[in-house]
Structure formats: C-alpha cells, structure tokens
Amino acid sequence: MENKISIDAGGVYYRKLNEQIRAAIADGATEIGLTGVNGQRYIGDGISDKVSINMDGVPGNDLATFMNGPVITVHNNAQDGMGNTMNEGKVVIHGHAGDVLGYGMRGGKLHILGDVGYRVGIHMKSYKTKIPAIIVGGCAGDFFGEYMAGGNLILLGLHHDKDKPIVGDYVGTGMHGGTIYIRGEVEQYKLGAEVGVMELTEEDNKTLKGLLTEYCTDLGLNLDDIMNKPFIKLIPISHRPYGKLYAY
Amino acid sequence: MLRNTMPPEFKVIVDHKRCRRCKRCLQNCSFGVYSFADRVVTDSAKCVACQRCVTFCPELAIEVRENPLAFKASFNWTDVHRKNIWKQAEQSGMLLTGMGCDVDYPIYFDHMLLDACQVTNPSIDPLREPMELRTYLGRKPDTIKVESASDGKLKSKTKFEPQMKLDVPIIFSPMSYGAVSLNTHKSLVMAAREVGTVMNTGEGGLHKDLYSYGDNIIVQVASGRFGVHADYLNAGVAVDIKIGQGAKPGIGGHLPGEKIGMEISKTRMIPTGTDALSPAPHHDIYSIEDLRQLIYAIKEATNYKPVSVKIATVHNVASIASGIVRAGADILYLDGFRGGTGAAPTVIRNHVGIPIELALAAVDDRLRKEGIRNQASIVAAGSIRSSADAVKAIALGADAVAIGTAALVALGCRVCQMCYTGKCAWGICTQKPELTRRLDPEEGAQRLVNLLRSWALEIKEILGSLGVNAIESFRGSRERLRGVGLDKQTLDILGIKPAGR
Numbered sequence: 001m002e003n004k005i006s007i008d009a010g011g012v013y014y015r016k017l018n019e020q021i022r023a024a025i026a027d028g029a030t031e032i033g034l035t036g037v038n039g040q041r042y043i044g045d046g047i048s049d050k051v052s053i054n055m056d057g058v059p060g061n062d063l064a065t066f067m068n069g070p071v072i073t074v075h076n077n078a079q080d081g082m083g084n085t086m087n088e089g090k091v092v093i094h095g096h097a098g099d100v101l102g103y104g105m106r107g108g109k110l111h112i113l114g115d116v117g118y119r120v121g122i123h124m125k126s127y128k129t130k131i132p133a134i135i136v137g138g139c140a141g142d143f144f145g146e147y148m149a150g151g152n153l154i155l156l157g158l159h160h161d162k163d164k165p166i167v168g169d170y171v172g173t174g175m176h177g178g179t180i181y182i183r184g185e186v187e188q189y190k191l192g193a194e195v196g197v198m199e200l201t202e203e204d205n206k207t208l209k210g211l212l213t214e215y216c217t218d219l220g221l222n223l224d225d226i227m228n229k230p231f232i233k234l235i236p237i238s239h240r241p242y243g244k245l246y247a248y
Numbered sequence: 249m250l251r252n253t254m255p256p257e258f259k260v261i262v263d264h265k266r267c268r269r270c271k272r273c274l275q276n277c278s279f280g281v282y283s284f285a286d287r288v289v290t291d292s293a294k295c296v297a298c299q300r301c302v303t304f305c306p307e308l309a310i311e312v313r314e315n316p317l318a319f320k321a322s323f324n325w326t327d328v329h330r331k332n333i334w335k336q337a338e339q340s341g342m343l344l345t346g347m348g349c350d351v352d353y354p355i356y357f358d359h360m361l362l363d364a365c366q367v368t369n370p371s372i373d374p375l376r377e378p379m380e381l382r383t384y385l386g387r388k389p390d391t392i393k394v395e396s397a398s399d400g401k402l403k404s405k406t407k408f409e410p411q412m413k414l415d416v417p418i419i420f421s422p423m424s425y426g427a428v429s430l431n432t433h434k435s436l437v438m439a440a441r442e443v444g445t446v447m448n449t450g451e452g453g454l455h456k457d458l459y460s461y462g463d464n465i466i467v468q469v470a471s472g473r474f475g476v477h478a479d480y481l482n483a484g485v486a487v488d489i490k491i492g493q494g495a496k497p498g499i500g501g502h503l504p505g506e507k508i509g510m511e512i513s514k515t516r517m518i519p520t521g522t523d524a525l526s527p528a529p530h531h532d533i534y535s536i537e538d539l540r541q542l543i544y545a546i547k548e549a550t551n552y553k554p555v556s557v558k559i560a561t562v563h564n565v566a567s568i569a570s571g572i573v574r575a576g577a578d579i580l581y582l583d584g585f586r587g588g589t590g591a592a593p594t595v596i597r598n599h600v601g602i603p604i605e606l607a608l609a610a611v612d613d614r615l616r617k618e619g620i621r622n623q624a625s626i627v628a629a630g631s632i633r634s635s636a637d638a639v640k641a642i643a644l645g646a647d648a649v650a651i652g653t654a655a656l657v658a659l660g661c662r663v664c665q666m667c668y669t670g671k672c673a674w675g676i677c678t679q680k681p682e683l684t685r686r687l688d689p690e691e692g693a694q695r696l697v698n699l700l701r702s703w704a705l706e707i708k709e710i711l712g713s714l715g716v717n718a719i720e721s722f723r724g725s726r727e728r729l730r731g732v733g734l735d736k737q738t739l740d741i742l743g744i745k746p747a748g749r
Binding site: 015018041042045046047048061062065066067068081084085087100103104106119122123125126127128130143146147149150174176177239240244245246247248 | 521
C-alpha cells in the first residue's frame with residue numbers, strides 16, 4: 001500500500017533530516033518527498049527498506065552510501081561520493097553528478113543523465129546475481145572504472161560538445177573484472193594496461209539493451225537514439241593482473 | 249643459465265634408528281619435505297622450520313637445524329643480502345614475506361623499565377585488594393557535569409558518546425578471514441567473549457556463523473570494501489576504517505585467487521578464484537575532510553557506533569593522528585612498523601614506518617598539547633609481545649593494546665614467516681580444509697583465554713607494585729618509566745627520564 005509523506009528539508013541539519021527520513025520509514029512511509037534539499041549529506045545512507053525518495057534540490061555528498069534497497073530520484077544535480085559501497089536499490093539523477101561515484105559498489109544502479117567527475121566506478125564488484133550498473137549519459141573524468149572487479153559501467157557521451165573528450169585518462173587501470181561499455185571511440189593511450197578493447201557480442205547487446213531500456217524509461221530518453229552509434233567494450237585481459245610480481 | 253643455487257636454509261635430520269616409519273611426518277608436513285621410499289626421505293630445501301613434524305613425531309626422531317653455510321664472513325654483505333639477490337636473480341620479482349619485521353632495529357620496549365613502590369608509598373597486593381583492568385574505548389567529553397538526583401545520588405548531566413567496554417586492556421588485532429582460517433576467527437571471537445574483549449574482523453568481512461558474537465566484534469572497512477554492507481556495519485560494537493598496516497604502510501593488500509574458495513567468496517562477496525585486490529589508498533579518501541565524510545557515513549549507517557581509524561605509524565604520525573581525531577574518529581589505532589602481516593613485500597616490511605613506542609609517545613603528546621586527547625582512545629599495536637610491553641605502552645599513553653602475532657603464537661604459530669604461501673601447517677594462515685581442521689576452535693579459544701588471563705594477572709601484579717589500582721588511571725604515567733641505554737633525544741621523544749634520574 002502506498003504511504004506518501006513529504007518532509008521539508010529546508011535549513012535542516014543532515015543528521016536531523018536523516019533521522020526524520022528513518023523515522024518516516026519506521027512509521028510505514030513508502031514514498032518520501034523531500035523539498036528544499038540543499039547539500040545535506042548521507043541521504044539514504046544504510047537504508048535497507050524498499051522505499052522511494054524523491055527530491056528537487058541538490059543533495060550533498062555520499063548520497064545512497066551503503067544503501068540497500070531504496071530508489072532515490074533527484075530532479076537536479078548530485079555531488080560527490082554517491083552510491084559509495086552501495087548494495088541494492090537505484091539512484092536516478094536528472095542532471096550532473098560529481099566525483100567518486102559508486103566506489104566499491106556491489107549492487108543496484110546509478111542512472112545519471114549528465115556528466116560525471118573523476119574516479120567513477122572504482123573497484124565496483126559483482127557476486128553471483130548481484131551485478132551493479134552505473135550508466136552515465138554525458139562524459140566522465142579520469143580513472144573511470146579503475147580497479148574495477150565486476151559489474152557494468154556504461155558511458156554514453158550524449159550531448160557532449162566536440163572539443164570535450166568523452167572520457168579522461170587511465171580508463172580501467174588495474175581492472176580485473178566486469179565490463180565497461182563506451183558509446184564511441186577511446187584513444188588507446190587513455191586505457192589502462194590491464195584493459196583490452198573488444199567488439200560487442202550478441203550477449204553484450206542484450207545486456208546493454210536491457211540496462212539502457214530501464215535507463216531511458218527513468219530519464220525520458222529514446223533508446224533508438226542511443227543505440228544509433230556503435231559501442232566499444234573494455235574488459236580486463238586477466239582476472240589476476242598482479243600474479244607475477246613476487247619472488248619467494 | 250644457473251638455476252636454483254639457493255642452499256637450503258634448514259637441515260631436516262631423521263634418526264632412522266628411532267624412526268618407526270609411522271609416517272606422521274609425511275601427514276603433518278604441508279610443505280612437501282617428506283616422502284617415503286622404504287624409509288622416510290627428506291628434501292631439506294622445502295623445510296621452513298615450522299616444527300610441525302618435530303612436535304608430532306612420537307619418537308622424537310626428527311631434528312630441524314639451521315644449515316650453517318661457511319660463507320666468507322662480511323659485516324656488509326650478510327647472508328641475507330646474498331640470498332635475497334640469488335632469489336631475485338632466479339625468480340624475478342619483489343621478495344614476499346609474512347609476519348612482522350625481523351630486522352634488528354632497536355626495540356625501545358626493551359630499553360624502558362617500570363617503577364615500583366618502596367617504603368614511602370605503599371604498594372597494593374592485587375590478590376587481596378580490588379584491581380581494575382576495565383577499560384572504556386571511545387570519545388570522552390571535555391568536561392563532566394554532575395547533578396544530584398531526587399534520591400540524593402549523584403548523576404552525570406553530560407551525555408556520553410557510546411563506549412566500548414573491555415574487561416582487559418587488550419584486544420585482538422585485525423586479521424582477515426582469507427588471510428587466516430575460519431577456525432582462527434572462531435578461536436579469537438570465542439576467546440574475546442569469554443574474556444570480555446573484542447576481536448577485529450580484518451578487511452575480509454564476517455562469516456555468517458560469527459554474527460551472533462557481535463558484542464565482541466569490531467568490523468573493519470578497508471579500501472577493497474570486501475563483504476561490507478549495512479548488516480555487516482551493524483554486526484559489531486564498533487567499525488574500524490583501515491587506512492594502513494604497520495607491516496606495509498602505504499601499500500594495498502592482495503589476497504591471491506588460490507585462497508578465494510567458496511566460503512571466502514561468500515563472505516567477501518566476490519567470485520571464487522579472482523584476486524582480491526585492496527587498493528593502496530581508499531579512493532574515496534584523499535584528505536582529512538574525505539576521511540571525516542566516511543567516518544560520518546558509517547556513523548549514519550550504524551546509528552552512531554564508535555568509529556576507529558587504523559593507521560601505520562609513519563614519520564608524521566602525530567599530525568596525521570591529530571587530523572584523524574579532528575575528523576571525528578572515536579578510537580585511533582596505531583600500528584607500529586613491526587606489526588604483522590599475512591603477506592607483504594619484504595622491502596616494505598623491513599624498511600618503512602617507525603616504531604610504535606616513539607609513535608605512541610609522539611601522538612599522545614601532540615593530542616594532549618592540542619587539548620583533544622580526550623576525544624579519542626588510542627590503541628597501540630605493532631609487536632606487543634608480553635604483558636610488560638602492554639603496560640609500557642599504556643604508560644606511554646595508550647588506552648589499550650592490540651595483539652595479532654602474540655595471539656597466533658598462542659594458537660600454535662611458530663613465526664616461520666610463510667603465511668603468504670597458504671600452506672600453514674598449524675591450520676592458522678591457510679584455507680586448505682585438510683590444514684584448517686588442525687586448529688580446533690574450542691581448544692584455540694581456551695589457549696587464548698589462558699594467555700589473556702596470564703597477562704591480566706601479570707598486569708595486576710605490575711600495577712600493584714606501582715601502587716595503582718586501576719589501569720585507566722595509569723594511562724600516560726610516563727613518570728613511572730625510565731630509559732636505559734637511550735640517547736637524550738630518544739628520551740625526550742618518549743617523554744621519560746633516564747634510569748637514575
């Protein structure tokens with residue numbers, strides 16, 4: 001049963017705001033609307049309930065950190081550290097987002113309409129059916145997918161101007177699991193030594209379509225417009241990039 | 249090309265007159281020294297001197313000796329340097345090792361002596377009088393306001409931050425499930441419950457069977473974030489953020505794919521057979537402000553449980569510590585350069601970091617001078633070998649100490665430094681089922697309980713002789729320490745006088 005509640009976050013200290021959100025969930029709220037959010041940190045942190053949280057303002061750092069179930073929608077930009085060590089649930093950002101998104105993320109989805117900063121998807125991992133996904137509509141900075149150990153990291157490069165590269169340097173450095181899909185070409189010098197560039201298989205196209213269909217629904221985009229340009233696929237050359245470093 | 253020119257480090261000698269060919273040595277050796285061809289045959293080159301065969305030979309027929317090599321003596325070109333070069337010339341790679349630094353840098357604990365009462369101030373007999381070892385770890389208020397309750401009793405008006413209660417000022421240091429066996433984790437956690445202290449999970453998550461021991465567990469979060477999720481963060485009494493490790497400051501961890509079996513895979517939440525890589529830094533922490541962000545992210549996820557931050561002691565440890573306390577850590581865990589490891593490059597283990605004694609004194613000094621010492625408890629680690637080391641560390645300013653290697657030695661470890669091979673014959677640092685079952689958790693726990701009881705008795709005896717009846721009131725009593733054979737500057741850093749003054 002739907003149980004909607006609205007919380008005015010205007011001028012409320014983050015600790016107080018998060019207490020209010022947890023209290024609302026404990027009271028049975030399933031749909032929480034936040035108005036006046038302006039930089040409060042840790043929204044959704046560690047919450048395991050399957051609730052939805054919507055906001056118009058800009059949330060602060062560490063949105064959805066350790067999050068384990070909720071669906072958060074932000075009709076604005078988001079800041080750094082979103083989805084840190086996230087386990088389950090989804091965050092939809094109708095704007096840009098900052099640095100270090102999805103660090104050590106092991107499940108759930110981050111859907112970002114615009115650009116993202118540096119260090120996105122570092123050490124993302126997967127285990128059995130838990131396969132996290134980060135989809136970025138715009139461009140990304142350096143260290144995209146560094147140390148990546150699992151999951152899917154998708155970069156679309158939609159609506160970016162010609163002078164701006166789709167992704168920064170050190171893509172997938174130290175990568176030892178998971179897949180990065182990039183819509184467009186990336187110069188070889190930008191790729192980490194542990195990464196190989198592959199053609200997409202039928203299986204890849206299926207995965208990609210599945211993930212992007214949901215992304216397009218969330219953000220009101222057209223799937224065909226996205227699929228009209230070829231993708232490249234980056235995977236690690238070895239599951240054990242650092243096996244031959246030692247003497248005994 | 250010359251190959252395998254390494255002379256064996258040890259010689260395994262079997263007394264065939266005594267040997268009854270029971271083959272127990274074959275069963276017990278996990279390094280492949282023994283084979284059988286009419287009689288026991290040895291391959292000394294494979295021996296690591298773990299003493300498993302010697303211990304289990306019913307006839308005392310086996311002897312493991314050092315293999316003395318008559319190299320031309322050199323003060324400069326020691327055997328160690330020569331052997332290391334041979335190994336690297338043959339195998340090409342960083343030398344890997346286990347356990348703590350084994351190089352003969354000065355051990356300052358062995359250059360400090362404790363005081364005792366004589367004539368003018370009475371000592372206390374711990375057998376007849378109360379002696380308090382209880383220690384509370386966590387943030388303490390700046391001041392305490394007291395008021396009278398309606399029943400006339402005094403009551404604190406000040407709200408305390410959550411504290412971790414220990415019945416002895418000794419905790420078990422973080423050793424991950426993955427590096428050590430599940431039976432080792434079980435032994436540690438069962439002993440911690442029995443004694444009233446805590447074990448730290450290390451960075452490999454917590455096996456589901458051990459969640460019920462939550463009151464005696466600190467869960468660790470490291471850069472690889474293995475097995476970290478909301479339930480895990482809430483499983484223990486506190487959360488420890490691992491920034492660094494004394495044995496390998498500034499470098500990450502690497503659990504080889506061979507050690508990632510089914511149970512480890514479930515606990516760490518990564519596929520079997522892949523390497524578990526912990527990046528050197530947390531890539532979400534590049535500053536004190538970032539650390540603060542993670543500390544409070546964890547506090548938000550755990551309804552404000554105490555958060556500990558573990559660092560390796562490096563040159564600027566005092567200012568780093570100040571930053572960590574200001575970032576909101578409730579406990580500061582200092583791991584000296586002699587701290588243990590399951591695997592580390594030898595060059596790092598033996599040459600990076602500073603001793604815990606100096607680091608601890610410097611940190612305690614700095615936090616006091618800045619007026620923030622009360623904001624975090626200090627746990628000192630990095631080779632606490634005895635109750636005497638523990639008491640000296642507390643006198644230098646620690647609230648409690650952590651033991652890792654000492655606990656493993658209690659479980660049977662012979663400090664052979666072969667942890668990284670995954671072949672531990674004592675079932676401690678291995679994941680092979682035929683080896684891990686050698687450590688019975690009940691028996692292991694009992695041995696650890698015995699060790700902690702022994703140290704607790706000794707600490708009480710020392711406190712009694714000092715005329716102190718509570719360990720918490722002894723913390724930072726550097727006036728009760730004297731240095732022997734230390735230069736002026738070292739004495740100054742330690743904040744102690746030379747013996748005779």
